[in-house]
Amino acid sequence: MNKPKAIFFDLDGTLVDTSEGIVNHLNRAFEMMNLKVLPKSIIMKNVGYGADYLATNCIATYDVEKSKDAKLIEEVLSHFTYLYHKYPIENTRLYQGVLEFLKNSDVLMGVISNKPEALVKVVLNELEIIDYFRFEWGIDTFDYHKPNPKIIETALHMFNIDKNDVWFIGDSFVDIQTAKGADVTSIALEDGFTPKSILTKECPDFQFKSFNEFSAWARKYFQT
Numbered sequence: 001m002n003k004p005k006a007i008f009f010d011l012d013g014t015l016v017d018t019s020e021g022i023v024n025h026l027n028r029a030f031e032m033m034n035l036k037v038l039p040k041s042i043i044m045k046n047v048g049y050g051a052d053y054l055a056t057n058c059i060a061t062y063d064v065e066k067s068k069d070a071k072l073i074e075e076v077l078s079h080f081t082y083l084y085h086k087y088p089i090e091n092t093r094l095y096q097g098v099l100e101f102l103k104n105s106d107v108l109m110g111v112i113s114n115k116p117e118a119l120v121k122v123v124l125n126e127l128e129i130i131d132y133f134r135f136e137w138g139i140d141t142f143d144y145h146k147p148n149p150k151i152i153e154t155a156l157h158m159f160n161i162d163k164n165d166v167w168f169i170g171d172s173f174v175d176i177q178t179a180k181g182a183d184v185t186s187i188a189l190e191d192g193f194t195p196k197s198i199l200t201k202e203c204p205d206f207q208f209k210s211f212n213e214f215s216a217w218a219r220k221y222f223q224t
Helices: 018-031 039-044 053-060 068-084 096-102 116-126 150-159 173-182 196-201 211-222
Strands: 006-009 108-112 135-137 164-172 185-189 205-208
Touching: 006 150, 018 039, 018 053, 018 068, 039 053, 039 068, 053 068, 096 211, 108 150, 116 135, 150 164, 150 173, 150 196, 164 173, 173 185, 173 196, 185 211, 205 211
Parallel strands: 006 108, 006 164, 108 135, 164 185, 185 205
Antiparallel strands: none
16 A cells, blocks of 8 residues: 555544534533533444534434424524534543644545535634644535445545545444445544444454554655
């Protein structure tokens, strides 16, 4: 395998540990609507498909009927989004090795997340890493999103890059499925939000314990 011409990243659980922020913001939104707050373990099981899926499925764990109330979900999401914009990087940190890797990579890089695009940009900007990326896409950037491989195919077409020259890095089965669907190299990280066993079942091309381990492996491709 040769040095890639482009690397696309998931955001939450891949570049940035946002788990505490997600849990805190969602539970605050629940409290505002007089709903039951939930433990981190339940909330994080539902991360990856976007905020609508997250809120709906978390509520469904204890009240299926409430989870079908579209107006309720809309209000929860409104509070959740407000809190995220107000406190975008509360209890949030870059994973170890991320900043160094971004600084030393001379290929096109982009972010493909299932967080709303505005929030993707806010988080990256607040953490002062947005300038390393050519694009920052979210669940609402187009009328399709992960795990639809079209989101990666759009980037390939837009930047005139061959699928064989791209790595896609993520921490969830959604990311692996997206990469495989677009036939680009799939790289899974185990220190994100998805159990190792689930990642392994998806058979990514490469699987690493952490971003740091991935970075050490990738270094050979970037040596001049």
